[in-house]
Amino acid sequence: MLDRVAVSCARRRGAVILAVILVSLLMAYGASRVRQTSDYKKFLSSEQASVRVTLKAAEEFQGMSFETALVEGENLLRAGSLRELLGLENLLLSSPELENRVVGCQSYADLLLQQLPQVRALLTDPSRDPLTENLVMGAYLTILSDPRLSQQLRGYLTPDLRAGLMRVYLNSSLPKEELTKAVGEVREKLRAAENLRLGLTGLYSMERDIGRIMQRDNSVLIPATVVFVCLILFLTFRRLSDVGRCLLVVGLAALWTMGVMGLTGSDFTSIHVALIPISMVAGVDYSLYFLSRYYEERGRGEGFAEALGTSARRVGTAVLMCFLTTLIGFLSFSISDLPPVRTLGQFAALAVSFAFLLTLLLLPALLGSGGVGRAGREGGVSRGLASLGRRIARHRKPILAALAVTVALSALVAPRVGSTMSFDLLLPSGVESLQTQHRMEDLFGGQSQLFVLVKGRLLNPLALEQLRGFQEGVVSDPRASGLIGGSYSLADPIFQYALFSGHMPQTEEEVAEVLENLRASNHGLFLPLSDNQTLVIFNVLGRTDRDFKRATQLVREHVENFSSPLLSLRLDGEPAVGGSPAVISDLFSRIIPNMLKTTLLALLLCLLVLILLFRSPVLGTLTLLPVCMVVMWELGTFYLLGWSLDVFTLGTFSLMIGMGIDYSVQLSSRMREELGRVGSPEEAAARTAGSIGRAVLASAVTMGGGFLILSLSRMPAMTRFGELVALVILYAFVAAVLFLPSALSLRKRAR
Template sequence: MDYQRYIDWADDRIVNDSRRVVVTFLLVTVVFSAGLGSVSTNAGTSQFTTDLPAEEAFTRVNEEFSPTFSPDTGSTQLIQRETNVLSKPALLRMLESQHRVEQHASLRVTSTSSAASIVAQQLDPDASTTAQQIDAVESATSSEIDAAVRSAAEESPRFTSLLSTDFNRRSASASATIGVVTHEVPAGISSGSGQGGSSPLTSIQKQADFTIQSAAHGSITVFGSGIVAEEFSSVVVDSLILTVPAAVLFILLFLMIAYRDLADMALGLFALFMTVIWTFGFMGLAGIPFSQMLIAVPPLLLAVGIDFGIHAVNRYREERAEGESVATSMRITTDQLLVAFFIVTGTTVIGFAANLTSSLPPIQDFGYVASVGITFTFFIFGVFLPAAKVELDRLRQRYPIPTFSESPLGSEGSALGGVLRGGVVIAQRTPVVFLLIILVTTAGAGYYATGVSTSFTQEDFLPPEDNPDFVEALPEPFAPSDYTVTGVLNYLEDNFATTQSSQATVYVEGPMRQDSALEQMYRAGDDPPESFVREDGRADSTSIVTVIQDRAESDPEFRRLVERNDRNDNGVPDDNLETIYEYLLDSSSRERTLNYLSEDYRSARVVYTVESDASDSAVAADTRNVADDFRYQATATGSIVVFQAVADLIFESAIQSLAIALAGASMFLVLIYYVLEGRPSLGLANVVPVVVTVAWLAGTMRVLAIPFNALTATMLAITIGLGVDYSVHVTHRFADEYAENDLETALDRTVRGTGGALFSSMLTTVFGIGVLALAVFPAIGQFGILTALSIAYAFLSSLLVLPSVLVVWDRLLNAQGLFGDLFSFGETRRPEPIDGDD
């Protein structure tokens, strides 16, 4: 394939029509900028659960098992912490707080409940309102209150569930309790399992907090999904305020060192700015919302853009240092770098596009947007930047524009050039032994990395409980907000036995009128798995079966109806189920019945209580196994199951994208080096440092206890994309030098020229992206650490490992006999250099 004529055409446009190229790119930038205002946001965990069977079942459960035409509700928790929350003053503080929120119409309160209310009704059974309950407690003596507490503990299981685990019945004391306020809110917030980025409850709960503090004197904390949503938004904003200025400072500092010329640096920064504008403008025009996953895109564009910019300018300076003209220097530069940039872009796009195979929409969006953004980067830095540089230097020839330094990095005789030769020295002395050591350490790191955990929880999107001291010491506006959500969640987990996460649900679809329907539901609770709570040898569960049993205990007429239709005398009817259901729906048990049985008798739900210390993976697996025991179609669902399904998909996506990215990049490199150089095995040599980088990074994830989560799931594919960037520059430059020089000279010129640009690019991106580790949003911090490490590993493997790989490649390629012929894939020996070529 005669690809050179296309390169020559591009060279001509860049050098001879530079002004037209610059204007064209600026006009395209204006077009894409029009899409910036259309970029929407999509935050929280809910975006990851879309289209999952468990999530669809969870949504249907929420839609079907609620009273018809009832308004959507949301709840607020009132967490009271005192020396003894069951003392008279503490009970009055909780009741007064309940009473005050009930009086505010804007809070849309439909009901309140608490342990204090239960105690008050023990004192006065007729006290149905909070005002009456306050009177009951105020008129009671301390001994009467203690007796009422002990009586409530005996009669009401709900009472003890609202108290902390240190509740002492004898002394009638506990250190914490939870009150619940139920609100009527706009439709739709109570469905789904994920936490979105905003909530209609936010303003309600903020106002409730203001109302309660005056009554509770600081002893009650208001908590709920609205508070969580607000804090999530704050942590993202605070993270950006903290990290973006630091990243800009580091990038500017290292770009000044790399370019050592203000005009060139301004040109490189403007090209980076254009890349971001094009990418986000494209998102707006394409209707792709900005999510947590896409936080990773700007750093990636900066990493590749900085690398391309430094390489372009440094390569151009090498030719200018040889005395070539502006046009000739840029033609030589683009003639070589357009090919290198194309190879980097192709492999990087393959690495990112591998995420399109994921079943999770946010990861698919990341793969799509990152691929498009890297393509834009190729055109901006491969065409626009060289053309703009030509225009800049021509203006310098006519006008006194200041020029500070035009010398290339890593030039011969420089201290940096000597350091960069370390990999060449190893390659000259003991390449085989060195590669064997690398092989063993890489295999060990890869095996160790198999223990990396997977995580998908609400906490992945929340700040740490305590900010580092240096963060707290920062002045405004860099000082972060005071975060409370994580601390509250940890407190609830540590001090209360029952939480919302201690349940799992099975959604059953089938003809519930069929005689065997209830029997199979009942039998599913036999011999429960380890993670399920047992009661009398059976799974502790709530369903239409328990509704029937509870009704039969209190209603003699209904009990006789059940007994007439119970063939095996186990309390579960086997005949005339429709008659049973109709009786329940016509009774006071109607609302509870509809919580577990749909009105058309075509579906039902069974809620199982699970052990609080059981892992999410165990609960999810056991719930699926129980669901499989149903003869009807049954789906395991609930928050635990949905989140574990996402975690499983995250791990599957990470491994799948890694395999596809590696295979795709390898095939692309083999093909491209066959087309460009006639040496496909160079593509295989090119892949070796990438594999080393991926293994090292995955092993480091386990060392640092960083799991695959919503943001780090893409790191392995990203590592391939960024790792190939560095190794391609070295390999392609080596191929060009090897065509005119001997092996040692080719390696030496490669690491001095390309290595210098790689070193500056590495420092700039490592520090520029590494500052994300300062973010108070943990997922962003982990991503920043891993991205910085992946770039550092890619640089080290390209400069230390790749030279030895190329030496061994040369020995195998030029080996005599059958082995050498097979390995060369039909390649021919490089002709000996002509005298004077060096």
């Protein structure tokens, strides 16, 4: 059937090309409508309580998004330092460019001066600096006398008074792109400081800096990858026209995928960038195998139609198996908890489908009827591969034994591979915001915030006592040592007022009056209060997903044990714990098991497809075994290199199924064909390696080298991705070349 389709498309090339052009025009229109977004909400699943709490907090409290400025100087409690810092805060809050973007500022100075409004007035007169500094130092010592307030201040000011923090709260209801632009304005205004050194860091400033690095990298690495792929294709076929045909299939597959994305109104997030290399892998592989077989048949003297039909019949079946197994690998993403990952799997499957259809329909229409081509003539590479195939078949038993030993050793160390993910490994060095982040973490610990959404009679003095008791219970828990560095809630400014005034408000009206006075005297003060809701915020000192999990479990345990008729710490019956540590902890706890399950499911479904298409359980199983070997080798390599089993490394397993199985399918299919022609397994292995081996080698070098170029990126995440995918391709090629000729030769001899 495939041969009739290919020959029919070649005979009706005009109609096929016209149809492709019309579809491409429609898809180009769709691609122009693709909506790009970097909104973190697109990555979250509302099935998890932590996500619902985080989104609700962002909706109710404008200042849930913030950037942090690291402030350094000789003595930050000197009047001149306070004057300059408070002046910068006023500048940010009053600047027309930042109106409705910056909604609050809170620094160590604000914590010290909350109950001393007269000091702010004194700071306007430099001649009264000695009095100002005496009052400030008195407030500092008073706060240090209270363990709870002292711990809070230590989260903003180092004991040597040489480094402090200022949080700039942003309007979280605005689009992310607008907030990123606002952060650029904030950074410029902070540079106006004369006597203080300020560095800005946070989600938006880091993404802004990293985005610039990625743009510079992409402008070099992606063209370099395309040039490398073109070079290998040219060396394989020695025809620019064939290079153009392969690239046309790649480009149209990518265009059509983006077109469907735009026409269906799907969002294009940063994770969907992977669709481009996926389209390249599928398009180049399928075209390469088809063209190689076509020129091989032409070299044997077959005419255009006969060679085309033989190629579609022989290689087309193998490419169909590659397509179906790859499809299964990517569709397994559909059960992910992350919406973008689900759509990535669906659109990756669509990209592979388009590449297969274009190879089967368009490529025959683009082929002319003349020329054998370089790929159709036996050369040094083909003779060398044929000799290698013969040697592998002859030494099948030692090779199989060696492979079994490497797999066994990898299996022994696989359980020792760690699963802790440090986010520092994914971030580049030499970036201003990241350098500030690392410096800040060295001085104050991690800066991630875990929070609890609280509902109830928040202004009731007894409720505030209970709220403070909850905070102290979490922070004083022995398990929180070195993990949670302090907390902040609505109760803190009330108790600070009581400490300085000697009077604790006794009624809800008095509490409301104190809060109103605080707002009036501390412009831009962040008070998490919205109707009958507030937040208890905990600073998480850890930096890994395991630290986030421990902190989240600790806070949830205290929420479970909390009971009050005045306050509720639950949302929809579950502990109302949110923030990035909780979200990351929950996602990682489900993503890794899901990825393992989807990998196993994909392998089983691939096995079923191979058995059905080969019509042989033994041949189908043998074809899949190299992929299983690659899994074990990859785990063994992780152990040797000290890499962890995380979201990024696990993601390569699905790519391995999608790309690595191609080599096994092509070699098994051709080996079976040759074994039917010749009786000697050694000769069959030589003919297989000398024919399809050239295309398999070109595919491995093209894809492996292309991804290896990405490892030159300044982005560690991109570097790790490029290294891992190149490693997977190398392992898949080696496993298929060594195992299949040996195993199939042994099976032939045994029969």
